[in-house]
Structure formats: structure tokens, C-alpha cells
Amino acid sequence: MKTICADMRNNIDPELMALAGSIIRRGGLVAFPTETVYGLGSDALDPEASRKIYAAKGRPSDNPLIVHIAQFDALDRIVSHIPDAARALADAFWPGPLTMIFHKSEAVPSATTGGLDTVAVRMPSHPVALELIRQGGGYIAAPSANTSGRPSPTEARHVYDDLNGRIDMIIDGGPVGIGLESTIIDLTEETPMVLRPGFISLEMLRSVLGEVRMDPGLHADDPAFRPKAPGMKYRHYAPKSPLIIVEGEEARVRAKISQLVLEAEKSGKAAGIIATDEDASSYTHGIVRSAGTRSDEITIAQRLFSILREFDDLQVSVIYSEAFDTPQLGAAIMNRLIKAAGHQVIQV
Numbered sequence: 001m002k003t004i005c006a007d008m009r010n011n012i013d014p015e016l017m018a019l020a021g022s023i024i025r026r027g028g029l030v031a032f033p034t035e036t037v038y039g040l041g042s043d044a045l046d047p048e049a050s051r052k053i054y055a056a057k058g059r060p061s062d063n064p065l066i067v068h069i070a071q072f073d074a075l076d077r078i079v080s081h082i083p084d085a086a087r088a089l090a091d092a093f094w095p096g097p098l099t100m101i102f103h104k105s106e107a108v109p110s111a112t113t114g115g116l117d118t119v120a121v122r123m124p125s126h127p128v129a130l131e132l133i134r135q136g137g138g139y140i141a142a143p144s145a146n147t148s149g150r151p152s153p154t155e156a157r158h159v160y161d162d163l164n165g166r167i168d169m170i171i172d173g174g175p176v177g178i179g180l181e182s183t184i185i186d187l188t189e190e191t192p193m194v195l196r197p198g199f200i201s202l203e204m205l206r207s208v209l210g211e212v213r214m215d216p217g218l219h220a221d222d223p224a225f226r227p228k229a230p231g232m233k234y235r236h237y238a239p240k241s242p243l244i245i246v247e248g249e250e251a252r253v254r255a256k257i258s259q260l261v262l263e264a265e266k267s268g269k270a271a272g273i274i275a276t277d278e279d280a281s282s283y284t285h286g287i288v289r290s291a292g293t294r295s296d297e298i299t300i301a302q303r304l305f306s307i308l309r310e311f312d313d314l315q316v317s318v319i320y321s322e323a324f325d326t327p328q329l330g331a332a333i334m335n336r337l338i339k340a341a342g343h344q345v346i347q348v
């Protein structure tokens with residue numbers, strides 16, 4: 001298959017968008033930018049199209065796809081009940097990086113929902129994403145546009161590296177704005193529950209709904225619980241080389257990472273370091289990449305997956321990362337980083 005690459009970094013091309021929409025409507029696959037990461041889209045109401053996503057990504061078939069819509073009224077066709085909480089959250093955060101889980105209607109095939117009787121839905125804010133949804137028929141199923149398990153794509157070139165020749169089109173809208181997947185909140189629970197942290201924080205959700213709880217299975221230090229969201233049990237975001245997080249007081253973290261890098265180099269291994277602007281110059285060995293300053297969380301979120309992919313290109317043997325305990329996005333950033341590390345965390 002020849003993958004069409006459509007450049008829309010500076011403007012939305014109506015003819016190319018019409019072509020992309022026709023690909024979706026006939027059951028094809030189109031990668032497109034959102035404000036979070038690049039998504040791999042197909043017709044959400046076509047079970048064969050959804051199966052193509054799983055095949056292209058190598059994604060487990062019980063890992064549900066998120067349905068993307070361009071207007072709130074589109075929910076009427078795909079969910080069996082719209083709770084008041086959904087309307088309140090949509091007023092506050094849609095379009096935007098929030099996914100809500102509902103009981104699904106018969107219109108949504110089980111191939112899209114991973115066999116569940118619920119459906120995950122969001123309305124992205126990126127203009128290219130919204131136009132593709134309209135052109136494609138109003139309902140686009142879209143996980144991240146990467147090979148399953150790899151770091152999520154924040155630029156079109158990441159999609160090309162993973163999926164060129166396996167999908168019909170890649171729409172290049174430039175680097176994404178946030179860099180982490182959407183927050184997921186389950187509204188089928190008696191008390192709304194966050195299943196995946198993201199840009200929309202627990203505190204922001206509580207400011208709208210009042211009581212909201214976090215899935216206890218998300219806590220990496222509690223092996224007694226498993227995440228409720230099926231996809232969270234799988235390996236995600238991982239670079240090709242082992243990733244180890246070092247967490248604790250900043251001076252001790254720097255000292256421990258420096259020690260580990262020296263030991264790796266003595267063994268003939270190239271080591272990568274993920275640091276912040278505040279600490280990057282402190283490391284005299286290893287290949288250092290800064291994710292940004294601790295005072296600008298969004299930059300850390302934007303750069304994280306790209307840095308992991310860069311270390312893949314550099315073929316380092318091991319990667320050591322500082323922890324990122326930031327006010328709003330810290331939970332989301334650390335959720336992705338811990339998953340990428342396979343829960344390998346050193347406390348100092």
C-alpha cells in the first residue's frame with residue numbers, strides 16, 4: 001500500500017480533506033493530528049474498518065477505540081443515555097482533551113469497543129481533526145497512530161516511521177499542542193472515575209462535577225489493583241531500550257543517575273538521560289536530552305514521547321529519567337513515563 005502524505009501544517013487543503021474523508025467513508029485508514037497526539041482514524045460504525053486499525057497497529061483486539069465526534073448532538077446515535085454529568089463536562093471541556101465513557105447504543109459495533117457494552121467518546125479541538133470527522137461521516141474511531149506499545153506520535157514523521165505502507169494517508173498538521181493522550185473519565189459508574197490521567201486534571205473535573213475518584217488500579221505502587229480500562233494493562237509508550245526512572249530529592253536523583261550512567265559506560269553501554277533544563281548541565285556523562293523546565297509542564301508533556309523516539313534512533317543501551325512531579329500534569333506525565341519504564345523506578 002502506498003501511503004499518501006498530505007501537508008496541512010500551514011492551511012487546511014479542501015481537496016485533500018475531501019480525499020481523506022472519502023478514504024474514511026470507504027473503510028480506509030487516515031492518520032491525523034489532534035491537540036493531544038496523532039490519531040489513526042477509521043469509520044467507527046464500520047466493524048471491518050475498526051479491525052483494520054487493530055491490524056495496522058498490532059493492537060490487542062480487547063483494547064477499545066475512542067470514537068471522535070465533531071458536535072455534541074452526535075452522541076444521540078451512539079450512546080444509550082446521556083447523563084447530566086456529560087453535558088456539564090462537555091460545556092466545560094469540549095472540544096478538548098477529555099474522553100467520556102458511556103453505555104453504547106446498538107449503532108456502535110463491538111469491534112470498535114473491544115467487545116464492551118460501553119463506548120469512549122471525545123470531541124477534539126484540532127481544526128484538522130474536526131474537519132476530517134465531518135468529511136468522514138461524523139464518527140471516527142481513533143487510537144494513537146503508532147505501532148502498539150511504542151511511544152505515541154507527536155509529529156507526522158513519527159507516524160510515518162511506524163505506519164508508512166500500512167495505512168492510506170497521513171495528514172501532517174505539525175507538532176501537537178499537548179503531547180499526552182486525553183483524560184478518560186467513566187460516567188457509567190455511580191461516582192465518575194478517572195481511568196487515565198491527562199491534561200484535564202482530577203481537580204478540574206471535580207470543579208465541575210464535585211465528587212470524582214481516581215481508578216485505584218492506576219497507582220503504580222499498589223500491585224493489588226489492576227486498572228479498570230482494558231488498554232491500561234498493556235505495555236505502552238515504551239522505547240526499544242530499558243527505561244529506568246529515578247525518583248527522590250533532586251540532588252540525590254542527579255547523583256544516582258550520574259553513578260548509573262558511569263557504570264553503564266564502563267560496561268561499554270551508551271546511556272541516555274531525560275532531564276530538565278534546571279539539571280541538564282549537571283550531567284557530564286551520557287547523552288542528555290532536556291524535556292524542558294519544571295515551570296512549564298506543557299513543554300515536558302510535548303517533548304516526552306519525542307525524546308523516547310530520539311533515543312531509539314540513537315540506539316542507546318539504557319535510558320535513565322528524572323521524575324516529573326509538576327502541579328497539573330505531573331500525574332499524567334508520570335503515568336506515561338512509568339508505563340514506558342515497565343514500572344522500573346529507583347527511589348533515592
